[in-house]
Amino acid sequence: MSPNLALNQQVAERRAAGEDIVHLGFGESRLPAFEPLVAALVAGARRNAYGPVQGDAGVRAAVAGYFSRRRLPTDPGQVVVAPGSKPLLMALNLVLPGDVLIPRPAWNTYAPQAALAGRRAVAVAIPAEAGGVPDPAELCRTVAAERRAGRDPRTVILTLPDNPTGTLAPPALIREICAVAEREDLTVVSDEIYRDVVHDPAVPFLSPCEVVPHRTVVTSGLSKSLALGGWRIGVARFPADGPGRMLRDQVLSVASEVWSTLAAPMQEVAAYAFAEPPELRAHLAAGARLHGAVARAVHAVFTGAGAVCRPPAGGFYVYPDFEPLRPVLAAKGVVDSPSLARCLLDRGGLAVLAGHLLGDDVGALRFKAATSMLYGDTPALQWQALRSDTPLTLPHVAAGLRRIEDGVRRLVS
């Protein structure tokens, strides 16, 4: 089972046994559904017929507009809609040839999907400045070494902004990776599902699709930005022509055999959401602000305790490194990623996803913490957090932050 889901189960069992645990191990946005989205679903509730495999024409036009507004001019024919971006990424794994290069650490689904599709996944270390992308020099070296070994690296997956590090690779870095992709003839899969959760709208976002559009497939969805994980709405944008167009046709062929279509009532939701009317933009902006404020606060807790951690720029994650505290931790038997996560849970009452479960070095003292679990356990508390100009001062958010502080203190002292 996916390790985050296994952790979920473990947390549920410990809570049932009476333990007080702060669950920072699940990548869910933890906000209520925005009311116009609910209204769109209800409006679509009588649509019971199979829709087109590629998605409704209206939905694809809306998605094309969404990408076009992000400097990616898009025709509706380039868009495929699906029940989540996971099936789209799996379909790409099933049709793309060769091995796939993924950042280390990375979202814990890329490597297992590659394995299910019978592809080799090759992890490449991320640079110091940001995760979600392989270090360009490392990428070159790895491609060369793989080819010398008779292997066939053909795809690289990027995550912009990144899960698990919560960072956003800057434009210069993207350009370097695109240059490598061009030179080495790699297809770029750019997972941009957190794009609308960049905390500060002034931070520049460069998609590889702006640089090497003919070789880039962009995936996205509504699970993160609109907290619709439970509705399963994903999209992919393919190149307009050439091999990228054929790739779209191959993915559509997989779609028709494996999932048929996005559920018809959900197409109504997608048509509304990807059109981005003003009230939805305001809602998205409020979400990004809240995610940023809380992620920065959690970041401050970890760095305050002595960890090093890249500052979060998007999404709702931080990925601290407790290496500076290795001597202190070693005295408590914490010597690697599994023992760190276990000790945080047993002594600190904090559930986090150990770095090695994300492909990171098992000897490193790193983990992913999902910060969105602090917004509250009820829709009322979550709305309060979303609407507040100072969410950190809300009693329930402040209490959650104190619990993390306490947990970290119990770990290191």
Next chain:
Amino acid sequence: MSPNLALNQQVAERRAAGEDIVHLGFGESRLPAFEPLVAALVAGARRNAYGPVQGDAGVRAAVAGYFSRRRLPTDPGQVVVAPGSKPLLMALNLVLPGDVLIPRPAWNTYAPQAALAGRRAVAVAIPAEAGGVPDPAELCRTVAAERRAGRDPRTVILTLPDNPTGTLAPPALIREICAVAEREDLTVVSDEIYRDVVHDPAVPFLSPCEVVPHRTVVTSGLSKSLALGGWRIGVARFPADGPGRMLRDQVLSVASEVWSTLAAPMQEVAAYAFAEPPELRAHLAAGARLHGAVARAVHAVFTGAGAVCRPPAGGFYVYPDFEPLRPVLAAKGVVDSPSLARCLLDRGGLAVLAGHLLGDDVGALRFKAATSMLYGDTPALQWQALRSDTPLTLPHVAAGLRRIEDGVRRLVS
């Protein structure tokens, strides 16, 4: 692309160009959504969080009850819920070892799924009495021949009742196949998505899961019996223990990496539908009656024109064989499955799915006709058909039948 979906598109284009086409090529139930199902979806419309990969406990309990009422005692732990039965069948393809044996003809998704998963699909002819199952003697011979050739047949897929032939394999035949499965150590995947569309409740239904429960996985869903193809709700029932239990865990692992979960609002629908309250049973019975009446009428049209055709017993398909008319058809250039379907479309205005697209012999003069397209083009007409004791006398249904008669006449005369 899946050939039925490709045909759909072709029909839409021809209609847009002004042609009058009766579309018998798409396996959709073509009835409106039953109002309590819509109410359940609306009731779930605020559920935006990720649910459990396996499905809500309540939904799985309802599905366990559904199977238990069908002589398959089931614990909720044996049930996996998913966005359609297609992803579940694909997951089985990804985790089951060896080659897969499928009936010839069969639903046009089994073989492509096997190919996507890197498995060999081996077609075995169906017996004279019913489709959806390989002829038992043929099955024995094929398994032996495959093994002699160094191959590894390990799974057999059955469809009960069958798509495309619209027939239901009788219990004696099921027992014979189960005996082969037992002797040859084959896993049985029993696709029972049409089970609640058996036309006559007095016709006995035997699931292989009643005979060899330890080696049978049953898949089903709401797309056919409740006309919810556009909602994507499927289920699988795994053996309670032993290797079947491990198979469930492997499928759950695939699920967690490929589709996460059935959309949360749809879980409300599934909980309602699989509990089968009295009003839903009445609705299901009305649907089965209508499907049977119209399928029998279309069957009579084809046999009346000189084709041979197994009488339909479940679902909404007939699968005529125009072999007796080969000399007449040859004079018009119709000599095989593709030319037969093309001529029916061009001369007769009838869109059907050619037999070779379902794995059948390309030289045979066979096709699948979906009879559900006759219920009407609007919900009002469809409700009228569903509620009528004599649906064949309704003007729109009678007109559709006449159009088929005309189309067949233009083909053969």
